[in-house]
Amino acid sequence: xxxxxxxxxxSVDEAVALLAKGGPTARVLAGGTDIIVQARERxxxxxxxxxxxxxxxxxxxxxxxxxxxxxxxxLPCYRIYADPTVRRLYxxxxxxxxxxxxxxxxxxxxxxxxxxxxxxxxxxxxxxIVLSAVANVAGPSGRRRVPIEAFNTGPGTNVLGPGEFVVxxxxxxxxxxxxxxxxxxxxxxxxxIAVVNAASYLRFDGQNVASARVAIGAVAPxxxxxxxxxxxxxxxxxxxxxxxxxxxAARAAARPIDDMRGxxxxxxxxxxxxxxxxxxxxARRARGG
Amino acid sequence: xxxxxxxxxxINGEALEFLADERDSLLDALRERIxxxxxxxxxxxxxxxxxxxxxxxxxVNSCCVMAAEVxxxxxxxxxxxxxxxxxxxxxxxxxxxxxxxxICTPGFLVASTAxxxxxxxxxEHEIRFWLAGxxxxxxxxxKIVRAVQSAATKxxx
Numbered sequence: 001x002x003x004x005x006x007x008x009x010x011s012v013d014e015a016v017a018l019l020a021k022g023g024p025t026a027r028v029l030a031g032g033t034d035i036i037v038q039a040r041e042r043x044x045x046x047x048x049x050x051x052x053x054x055x056x057x058x059x060x061x062x063x064x065x066x067x068x069x070x071x072x073x074x075l076p077c078y079r080i081y082a083d084p085t086v087r088r089l090y091x092x093x094x095x096x097x098x099x100x101x102x103x104x105x106x107x108x109x110x111x112x113x114x115x116x117x118x119x120x121x122x123x124x125x126x127x128x129i130v131l132s133a134v135a136n137v138a139g140p141s142g143r144r145r146v147p148i149e150a151f152n153t154g155p156g157t158n159v160l161g162p163g164e165f166v167v168x169x170x171x172x173x174x175x176x177x178x179x180x181x182x183x184x185x186x187x188x189x190x191x192x193i194a195v196v197n198a199a200s201y202l203r204f205d206g207q208n209v210a211s212a213r214v215a216i217g218a219v220a221p222x223x224x225x226x227x228x229x230x231x232x233x234x235x236x237x238x239x240x241x242x243x244x245x246x247x248x249a250a251r252a253a254a255r256p257i258d259d260m261r262g263x264x265x266x267x268x269x270x271x272x273x274x275x276x277x278x279x280x281x282x283a284r285r286a287r288g289g
Numbered sequence: 290x291x292x293x294x295x296x297x298x299x300i301n302g303e304a305l306e307f308l309a310d311e312r313d314s315l316l317d318a319l320r321e322r323i324x325x326x327x328x329x330x331x332x333x334x335x336x337x338x339x340x341x342x343x344x345x346x347x348x349v350n351s352c353c354v355m356a357a358e359v360x361x362x363x364x365x366x367x368x369x370x371x372x373x374x375x376x377x378x379x380x381x382x383x384x385x386x387x388x389x390x391x392i393c394t395p396g397f398l399v400a401s402t403a404x405x406x407x408x409x410x411x412x413e414h415e416i417r418f419w420l421a422g423x424x425x426x427x428x429x430x431x432k433i434v435r436a437v438q439s440a441a442t443k444x445x446x
Contacts, residue, residue, distance in 0.1 A: 006357035102422025107347035191421040
């Protein structure tokens with residue numbers, strides 16, 4: 001392990017002060033399932049771990065019909081998928097959180113960590129994007145809110161400035177007539193990194209799609225919100241033709257790499273498949289299924 | 290240089306105070322500072338589960354926890370499963386021959402213990418899903434799954 005120090009932050013202000021003082025090699029420690037390994041393998045230079053878990057806001061899990069769902073950035077995945085309200089209202093989030101790593105990972109890993117690690121294949125990120133989640137960021141110049149689709153800027157990089165960290169994730173209340181779904185393709189059934197992942201959100205007004213969001217992961221330097229896919233289903237009843245058009249738009253937006261997990265051709269194909277499946281499931285849920 | 294830190298934690302039911310290096314993982318501290326060699330280092334990156342321990346009631350990989358984080362925590366390692374003779378699960382692993390080289394076994398035992406605490410009657414699918422974070426490279430998984438099923442049956446009495 002590199003020569004790393006450890007500090008516990010008890011409040012948001014204390015975390016900001018520790019991060020600002022520690023400089024660029026001070027890193028937030030939430031569940032640690034990525035950053036501890038990266039520090040050990042020297043994939044990231046780390047001089048100080050700032051443990052944010054003692055900060056009460058990072059452990060929050062609360063739902064209010066007006067304010068929506070607040071998930072503390074360091075809250076472990078198992079707390080999210082075990083929560084009855086989250087299971088009822090945000091099944092797409094539950095789908096992603098319950099397959100990030102295995103059980104031992106989910107005992108520690110968090111949405112904030114998954115987001116800030118900025119991996120292109122981050123499983124929770126497409127789900128958060130289609131659910132219109134926003135990251136509550138604290139830093140030396142105060143608070144700001146960043147939509148998840150605008151958070152990551154490339155593999156391992158994001159919009160956080162010096163001293164900033166994500167305190168919590170905010171999800172709007174599900175609108176009537178809406179539904180969302182998330183899926184992933186991996187060669188195993190569990191405990192693997194996405195070859196492709198995708199999520200879709202639909203809101204119906206009568207028979208017509210009134211609002212749509214489609215996001216894809218592991219097929220570009222960051223998870224992508226694909227506006228063209230949403231536009232392909234908007235303003236009309238959802239049918240095979242519009243679903244295929246949305247899937248084709250997502251496939252066109254995907255710009256994956258060839259690597260040991262999958263080829264460009266396979267990933268583009270899977271993008272269309274998963275977008276189609278998640279659109280159908282989102283529609284089923286929107287209709288109360 | 291990293292500093293030495295004093296850690297107080299309850300490990301296998303015993304309140305301990307020990308010195309660790311500030312950069313130690315929990316895995317490093319359990320093995321090298323306390324001498325609990327049942328906790329194994331496999332991949333050291335969160336994939337294999339050989340270093341699994343129960344921390345405050347949750348299964349975690351001790352390679353992905355900093356020792357400094359466990360101040361005040363309750364930790365159970367494989368040694369803590371056999372404080373009063375072998376547990377039914379350990380006995381079942383012996384009877385079903387659910388191990389060969391044994392490196393992965395402590396992790397499987399700890400993970401399976403956490404499973405049965407939460408779900409005393411798991412299906413085969415639930416066992417396989419729960420144990421997906423533990424890798425075995427010689428026994429194969431069928432015997433391990435059978436041992437967990439057998440222990441679950443016995444524990445229900």
